[in-house]
Amino acid sequence: xxxxxxxxxxxxxxxxxxxxxxxxxxxxxxxxxxxxxxxxxxxxxxxxxxxxxxxxxxxxxxxxxxxxxxxxxxxxxxxxxxxxxxxxxxxxxxxxxxxxxxxxxxxxxxxxxxxxxxxxxxxxxxxxxxxxxxxxxxxxxxxxxxxxxxxxxxxxxxxxxxxxxxxxxxxxxxxxxxxxxx
Amino acid sequence: xxxxxxxxxxxxxxxxxxxxxxxxxxxxxxxxxxxxxxxxxxxxxxxxxxxxxxxxxxxxxxxxxxxxxxxxxxxxxxxxxxxxxxxxxxxxxxxxxxxxxxxxxxxxxxxxxxxxxxxxxxxxxxxxxxxxxxxxxxxxxxxxxxxxxxxxxxxxxxxxxxxxxxxxxxxxxxxxxxxxxx
Numbered sequence: 062x063x064x065x066x067x068x069x070x071x072x073x074x075x076x077x078x079x080x081x082x083x084x085x086x087x088x089x090x091x092x093x094x095x096x097x098x099x100x101x102x103x104x105x106x107x108x109x110x111x112x113x114x115x116x117x118x119x120x121x122x123x124x125x126x127x128x129x130x131x132x133x134x135x136x137x138x139x140x141x142x143x144x145x146x147x148x149x150x151x152x153x154x155x156x157x158x159x160x161x162x163x164x165x166x167x168x169x170x171x172x173x174x175x176x177x178x179x180x181x182x183x184x185x186x187x188x189x190x191x192x193x194x195x196x197x198x199x200x201x202x203x204x205x206x207x208x209x210x211x212x213x214x215x216x217x218x219x220x221x222x223x224x225x226x227x228x229x230x231x232x233x234x235x236x237x238x239x240x241x242x243x
Numbered sequence: 244x245x246x247x248x249x250x251x252x253x254x255x256x257x258x259x260x261x262x263x264x265x266x267x268x269x270x271x272x273x274x275x276x277x278x279x280x281x282x283x284x285x286x287x288x289x290x291x292x293x294x295x296x297x298x299x300x301x302x303x304x305x306x307x308x309x310x311x312x313x314x315x316x317x318x319x320x321x322x323x324x325x326x327x328x329x330x331x332x333x334x335x336x337x338x339x340x341x342x343x344x345x346x347x348x349x350x351x352x353x354x355x356x357x358x359x360x361x362x363x364x365x366x367x368x369x370x371x372x373x374x375x376x377x378x379x380x381x382x383x384x385x386x387x388x389x390x391x392x393x394x395x396x397x398x399x400x401x402x403x404x405x406x407x408x409x410x411x412x413x414x415x416x417x418x419x420x421x422x423x424x425x
Contacts, residue, residue, distance in 0.1 A: 089312045101304040102284060104297060115286060122283040123305055130271050130314045 062219075063124075064137045065146060065198065066161035067190045068176060069168040071207035071215070075161060076137035078216045083133055086229055091127050093120050095138040108187035114145045121149040128155065133228075139189050143196040155228065159219055160201040165190050167208040202226075244401075245306075246319045247328060247380065248343035249372045250358060251350040253389035253397070257343060258319040260398045265315055268411055273309050275302050277320040290369035296327045303331040310337065315410075321371050325378040337410065341401055342383040347372050349390040384408075 062079070064072045076092050083090045099106070102119045106112040117140045124134035140146055150156040168190060169177045180188035187193045198204075203222045205215035223229045244261070246254045258274050265272045281288070284301045288294040299322045306316035322328055332338040350372060351359045362370035369375045380386075385404045387397035405411045 091308055091312065102301050105287070119284055123308070126273055126305070126309070127312070130273065130309070130312060132312045 062133065062135045062157045062159060062223075063121075063140070063146065063149065064135065064159045064161050065140045065201075067163060067165065067168045067195055068139060068188070069171040069173045070161045070163040071205075071212065072137040072139075072161045074212055075159075075205065075207070075215055075219070076135045078212055079135055079219060082216060082220060083135075083229065088229065089132040091132050091134050093124060093134055093136040093138075098123075098136075098138070108193065110142065113140070114142060117142075117145050117149065121153065125153055128153070139195070141189050141193065141195045143198065146198065157203065157223065157226070157228070158198055158201040159203045159205065160198045161215075162197070162204055162206050163208040244315065244317045244339045244341060244405075245303075245322070245328065245331065246317065246341045246343050247322045247383075249345060249347065249350045249377055250321060250370070251353040251355045252343045252345040253387075253394065254319040254321075254343045256394055257341075257387065257389070257397055257401070258317045260394055261317055261401060264398060264402060265411065270411065271314040273314050273316050275306060275316060275318040275320075280305075280318075280320070290375065292324065295322070296324060299324075299327050299331065303335065307335055310335070321377070323371050323375065323377045325380065328380065337408075339385065339405065339408070339410070340380055340383040341385045341387065342380045343397075344379070344386055344388050345390040 064076055066072055073094055076094060080090045080092045098120050099116060102123070103112075103116045106116050117138060120136050120138060124136055127134040146158060150158065163171075169181070172178055176185060176188060177191065179185040180191035185192060189195050203219050205218050207215055210218070220229065246258055248254055255276055258276060262272045262274045280302050281298060284305070285294075285298045288298050299320060302318050302320060306318055309316040328340060332340065345353075351363070354360055358367060358370060359373060361367040362373035367374060371377050385401050387400050389397055392400070402411065
């Protein structure tokens with residue numbers, strides 16, 4: 062599962078919630094979160110297009126290795142370039158691209174790490190959404206609008222797609238729906 | 244499982260054979276072979292000490308992730324620096340260091356990729372064993388001497404240690420022993 066979107070769009074939050082839901086269904090899950098993965102796999106890479114693409118390909122390779130062994134890999138990376146994500150899709154069985162969509166205004170408002178502030182002040186080059194491009198998916202398997210849905214609703218949307226595609230059984234979805242309605 | 248040793252010492256051969264033996268016992272196995280892994284995880288890294296260490300740490304991280312999900316990771320990398328391997332051991336549960344040992348003379352004689360020839364001619368800097376150091380393990384969990392044993396005997400030695408440590412059941416060991424005696 063490949064979660065893409067602007068910084069502060071909600072990728073990490075949804076990835077964590079999804080991980081918990083899938084584990085509760087007895088699945089093996091590994092979450093590959095952008096910052097942590099960069100530390101382990103991509104020390105020395107920066108944020109140029111080439112470096113971002115190389116980072117994305119590395120995470121994609123690890124995800125494929127995990128998937129070969131029945132582990133659901135949930136990658137949560139900005140991964141701003143469409144062609145690079147499409148390259149991953151073409152190389153990866155059962156690739157599910159999740160566009161974690163939120164308006165730039167909303168992401169700036171959240172500014173989880175305070176980086177939008179720096180970027181908007183002109184102090185952070187190569188910051189996606191401000192000083193670096195983000196190319197939205199054209200045909201993502203799932204789109205969740207985190208500025209219009211609660212996180213639980215977004216998770217339920219994603220799980221419903223995974224269920225419809227036969228990747229997970231439907232046990233437990235009502236639980237998530239229950240929470241999002243509550 | 245971390246297989247370390249000189250180039251042409253037999254790491255890849257033993258890793259492939261071990262993989263087959265473990266799969267035959269119903270285990271999930273992922274082989275992380277030096278050259279392939281470099282292509283996927285470490286494009287841009289060279290063969291300086293820092294770059295080799297960074298490559299080793301990346302493979303170690305992937306191996307740990309796999310092991311968390313019950314997959315036996317077999318890394319086959321020169322990984323020439325003792326302290327870096329010991330760092331991995333300290334970070335990794337159930338770490339088994341296998342020293343794939345062969346004399347330099349024997350490795351030069353095999354010269355699987357023709358690189359010793361280049362290195363001995365002075366045309367290849369940073370080639371382990373000739374123009375770069377190799378620090379043998381002092382307390383490897385397993386040592387196999389591939390210049391004195393057949394590959395099947397080395398595999399049987401490794402499997403016996405895995406069995407003694409409780410990582411695999413003993414079913415099938417007689418099969419390997421049979422082949423090495425035959």
